[in-house]
Amino acid sequence: MTLPTRTERFAAQAAALGxxxxxxxxxxxxxxxxARHGDTVYVSGQIPRINDTVVVTGRVGAGTSLEQAQHAAxxxxxxxxxLLQQELGSLDHIRQLLRMTVYVQCAEDFTxxxxxxxxxxxxxxxxxxxxxxxxxxxxxVYQLPKNASVELDLIACSSI
Amino acid sequence: MTLPTRTERFAAQAAALGxxxxxxxxxxxxxxxxARHGDTVYVSGQIPRINDTVVVTGRVGAGTSLEQAQHAAxxxxxxxxxLLQQELGSLDHIRQLLRMTVYVQCAEDFTxxxxxxxxxxxxxxxxxxxxxxxxxxxxxVYQLPKNASVELDLIACSSI
Amino acid sequence: MTLPTRTERFAAQAAALGxxxxxxxxxxxxxxxxARHGDTVYVSGQIPRINDTVVVTGRVGAGTSLEQAQHAAxxxxxxxxxLLQQELGSLDHIRQLLRMTVYVQCAEDFTxxxxxxxxxxxxxxxxxxxxxxxxxxxxxVYQLPKNASVELDLIACSSI
Numbered sequence: 001m002t003l004p005t006r007t008e009r010f011a012a013q014a015a016a017l018g019x020x021x022x023x024x025x026x027x028x029x030x031x032x033x034x035a036r037h038g039d040t041v042y043v044s045g046q047i048p049r050i051n052d053t054v055v056v057t058g059r060v061g062a063g064t065s066l067e068q069a070q071h072a073a074x075x076x077x078x079x080x081x082x083l084l085q086q087e088l089g090s091l092d093h094i095r096q097l098l099r100m101t102v103y104v105q106c107a108e109d110f111t112x113x114x115x116x117x118x119x120x121x122x123x124x125x126x127x128x129x130x131x132x133x134x135x136x137x138x139x140x141v142y143q144l145p146k147n148a149s150v151e152l153d154l155i156a157c158s159s160i
Numbered sequence: 161m162t163l164p165t166r167t168e169r170f171a172a173q174a175a176a177l178g179x180x181x182x183x184x185x186x187x188x189x190x191x192x193x194x195a196r197h198g199d200t201v202y203v204s205g206q207i208p209r210i211n212d213t214v215v216v217t218g219r220v221g222a223g224t225s226l227e228q229a230q231h232a233a234x235x236x237x238x239x240x241x242x243l244l245q246q247e248l249g250s251l252d253h254i255r256q257l258l259r260m261t262v263y264v265q266c267a268e269d270f271t272x273x274x275x276x277x278x279x280x281x282x283x284x285x286x287x288x289x290x291x292x293x294x295x296x297x298x299x300x301v302y303q304l305p306k307n308a309s310v311e312l313d314l315i316a317c318s319s320i
Numbered sequence: 321m322t323l324p325t326r327t328e329r330f331a332a333q334a335a336a337l338g339x340x341x342x343x344x345x346x347x348x349x350x351x352x353x354x355a356r357h358g359d360t361v362y363v364s365g366q367i368p369r370i371n372d373t374v375v376v377t378g379r380v381g382a383g384t385s386l387e388q389a390q391h392a393a394x395x396x397x398x399x400x401x402x403l404l405q406q407e408l409g410s411l412d413h414i415r416q417l418l419r420m421t422v423y424v425q426c427a428e429d430f431t432x433x434x435x436x437x438x439x440x441x442x443x444x445x446x447x448x449x450x451x452x453x454x455x456x457x458x459x460x461v462y463q464l465p466k467n468a469s470v471e472l473d474l475i476a477c478s479s480i
Contacts, residue, residue, distance in 0.1 A: 204456050
């Protein structure tokens, strides 16, 4: 018996979240989804979009629940992983996640931003193992693009 | 006939925006405008200040329009370029923009942060070509220094 | 007579702020306090926590004063230094702070985010000298984890 690979764990999470693993993630403007500088890899801010739909919108703590926000954070993290896989050819080429910043569109008195970010952190650790443990900053913002409840970006280092 | 250089395109944009290309950008506190680490260059958060005036203030989507916010983003980007030029000696020494984070002081229901950031992205692409395509994160914040409508920071890599 | 070392200045600030210099800073979730990539060191977002208490909470400019927020920024900066010391073995191994982002939980019309960040910048410059001068971005957010008034994160480069 062999342990599941990163690719297999990613596929299992994708199935659980309704996330299409083979979809190419397109962007609209004059920017990049991913930029590489040596073995440092920057990933643009991701909102919880699946195909053309932002699947979790609204203000967390006022209409949108903590659980929904954690789900949003997972979808954002899956998108970031999909971009890294597309760029590097394989999730196995992620040597270490270095930095994750998690922005939560929240209510005035909502203070569980870390718990929202945990949704992403748990998923990244589950799929990547210790390589998925990044430094993290979680903050509560006033709004996000397309009324998304969560946005996150990453800096990683690659083994290629 | 030769194509305009980065310096010429920068000068043309500066003229269009009323941005003084020869002004030295000073800062007040105990921090730096630019920090270099090998060929990685960090640029401090820029607000749309021209000389001593913040030229676009207020809440985008409530008193300040999308068009004004895009103008603000352009001025922020020009300031970042001016700092890179000052630090590196020439815009030609910018090898690649790696990361741009765009903060928009916005109304509760304003969701076009990406369109605001496009103001900066288009300008950077226009002046730098493909080297101006960075990864990007755009978020809506509650306030910004001096009531600025937009703030942006950059990480770049240099060829020197 | 010899000048005080970084360690001595850190200890003096810790005493002044009631910050226990020997406390290990623990984190809860699936992430890291510090991540190293070559000589680049990322530090997770720090709130003004001393032991198990967030010592400055609430909205700056509405119930929480600028002075309290500056105090919060200092405590955040002390935590970041404590983590760097723990990771690198000594504050003397900090070659340069590269980037600091300061998030301020603020009132709708509060615009002195730079002055809040100055609390951290002054302390870092005082303890580290020129190595403490980072690039900086200061923004006003809607909420922060545990109702903290300030959160800050850092990127540094080490000499080891």
